[in-house]
Amino acid sequence: MSNKFVVVDLETTGNLPKKGDRIIQFAAVVIENGEITERFSSLVNPQKPIPVFIEELTGINDEMVKDAPIFSEIAPKIMDLLEGAYFVAHNILFDLSFLQEELIRAGFEGFFGPVLDTVEMARILFPTSDSYKLSDLAVKENLHHDRPHQADSDAEVTAELFLILLRKLSNLPMITIRQLLPLSDGLKSDLQLFLEELLETLVDREDVLSESVEIFHGLALRKTTIKTETKHSFENQPYPDNEGAKVKFLENGMDGFEKRTGQFEMMDAVYYTFQNEKHTLIEAGTGVGKSLGYLFPAAYIAKNHNRPIVISTHTIQQQEQILKKEIPLLNKILPFNIKAILLKGRSHYINLERFYQVLQEENDNYDIILTKMQILVWLTETETGEKDELNLSSGGLLFWNKIKNDPAFSSTHQEWREWDFYLRSIQEANTADFIITNHSLLLSDIKHQGSILPNYDLVVIDEGHHLEKVAAQYFGFSLDFLSTRMLLSQFGTFDQKGLLNELEEIVRSIPVRNDTLLHPFEINQMVIDLSYEVDEFFKLLAYFAKSKKNDTNGSYRIKIRFSPLDKSKDSKAVLHSAERCTFLIKDLYNAINSWLFWINEQKSSLSDLEERKVEEIYQFLNELNELREALIHCFIRESNDVKWIEVDVRTPQNVTTFMAQPASVAANLREEFFNKKKGVVITSATLTINKSFNYLMNKLGLDPNHTLKWIIPSPFEYKRQVRMIIPDDLPDINSVTTDEYVLAIAENIITVAEATKGRMLILFTAFEMLKKTYDLIKESGFLDDYVLIAQGITGGSRTRLTRNFQRYDKAILLGTSSFWEGVDIPGEDLSCLVIVRLPFTPPDEPLTEAKCQLIEKRGGNPFYEYSLPEAVLRFKQGFGRLIRTENDRGIVVVFDKRIISSKYGKCFLNSIPPIPIKKGKIDELVRLIQSWL
Structure with missing residues (x-):
């Protein structure tokens, strides 16, 4: 750390220095010998107006920079600071390219010293971080960041973050640092130079490993104890079946315990269910x-009866909460420990x-290099070796396919x-009380007849x-163009660096010749033929979908039902192409498999490396066979599955997917x-329709x-906490x-x-309507001082969009699909929930259409037996976003008048807690909103 580092941040009028954008604030923090030794910051007169959105983002306006120096006046100071230093920035390419332009414009040569990027370093050294934005990293590392998007504050936080990164890098095991060194040659920054200097300073340091790290086969790994003990004898603990006993337990273990009668009722229901071996539905x-x-x-059941209990959730967040929050709390409360x-x-x-x-293989790709470096650091930290801990790029996820645990790569070496x-x-699960997993696993x-989970x-x-x-x-089954092409390109042709080249090299390396098998050049042609046919197949699917739906109603993404009984020319073309694909796959599979059989003889x-390549080719063959099975099921074998094509009309081939799913899974789930x-206990906050479980039980x-x-x-007092308003001066949604x-x-x-001062979540049922609404509000200019965040328009995941929404006082969040559930925004951050329309699924959506047809065939009413119940469940989930704690207060605005004008509207209202409802003209309702909030 004896080097000099200058951490720089800039605020600018835009993103394009070559098109005239200029610096409006410069800040630098100097670090020497691991300490901050100097700070310099200055506003800069850009000699042009500051755009409104930059003013909103940074808080810097024309008046503030009017008397500031122009850049050429501070350029000498900047060059002096940078003399003999590493240039450090968060996203180095932006700051450095801007600074170079300004320095050259001011008559200097620019900066040509070494550079370090804290984004790149954070990705390597914090491989499990959710986000690499400066503000998010500041929160993660408990750094005070009071003025984001102001250069002096950003530079200060970046400098503090950089010191943390340097310390973490220096404290890595020496063997890990040495493995990072050759990889760092392929980075965008000069981390390699720094690592070389770091290793020189550490040359006399013995690689003293912390107690939590050990070296295995040249890899530094987090030590973990493999707990393979059998379950020890356990003295039965009576279940506390009265309220007083439960209160005593919970009071002893929980800070700020509040008695919830409903929770005790649920405890007794679950205990009774397992004790008497019943199936139970609990809407909580x-x-x-x-x-x-x-x-x-x-x-109590798991311990007293020595029986493992599987806990299955839909989301990773819920699994994490159970494992990291609820289980530790449970072990604090109970008179025994749960594993x-x-x-x-x-x-x-x-x-x-x-x-x-693969660490030994050459690195020709930035994403692969970065991912290898991330994993080397992660291995010193992880106890699970589980991918979801990592924050991988899309290229990193592709690389994971090479190193994931797969039966084709099962090691024969006992030490591995x-x-x-x-x-x-699996060993841990065999002795666990609770096995936490997800619905997918x-x-x-179930599909693999109990071969994955321990017996339960x-x-x-x-x-x-x-x-x-x-x-x-x-x-069901699914086929998509990108995955299929990716699979074929993994094997590749001779023009690509793929497994075919590896196969050919292995064949050439074996002294014995075999002229009875197809020559690798013939296999090369088979791959070319199959790739061509796959391209044609997906083009035909896209063409079929577009020909069936000329009017997309402004929607880019369309879904079209596909039936093998359709005798049209377009349908036959798809079926013939699918057949050709299956034949070509079979021929390719047999040709490669014959070579592998001979090679194994x-x-x-074979060298160790060649044996590994053979394993990789076997894995490819397994996936190739799965592709063939999917094609046969979807297009050749008779089935009652609902089949449809999903396509984006803008780029039809690349985003075309074929789906096949059963219209009903009731029989499968019942029997299997x-x-x-x-x-089996099934629980959720949304299981009933109009207080009845019948719909769910049938499904x-x-x-x-x-x-x-x-x-x-719910224990919440909804009558006190919520008001619902329904404007009646809006047009009927189906009449315009x-x-x-x-x-x-x-x-x-x-x-x-304007009445709520933002703090609004607006739920849409379709992205097209969301986008049109967003564009119209933006164009109007009426909400220019509000932060508009929109799913699919503002970049980022649902979690990131929600976090950004909570960061601003005057924010409006527009969401569809996933925002109807799983979003938790407690307190004043969310005061108003807007439901744009009742969440009915479009009747031409393939699965909906198929389910409705089945109901019609048996003489039922599809609307009341399927469409309405589905919409009510979705509505309940959306309604549940508003009140998350007993202190929350808020307004629900429903724009869709059908909730009060239609005879089925009561189904929606009867399925949520009773709350005061006010309908009227929007101007009257606004006064109610203002007084209520």
């Missing part, structure tokens, strides 16, 4: 505390032997098997309203799951006569065009936003 309203509601009684293990699918775990092997993270998690285990017969399915949808995906001639398990195949049912209401409706709701959103 927001605030009941359902996680503890099922974990507490399940712990819980999080178990995921095999491909989620790293294969250390494969990683060690001892460091197999997947096998370790649960259903995969008691299960809690949290977020249970998702089970049917996930089951449909698991009992010559195994003594519910009839085989002794006790899941549950026997209503042998299923227990509980509705546990989309554009007319958007115009009307945009005006209302502007009016409501």
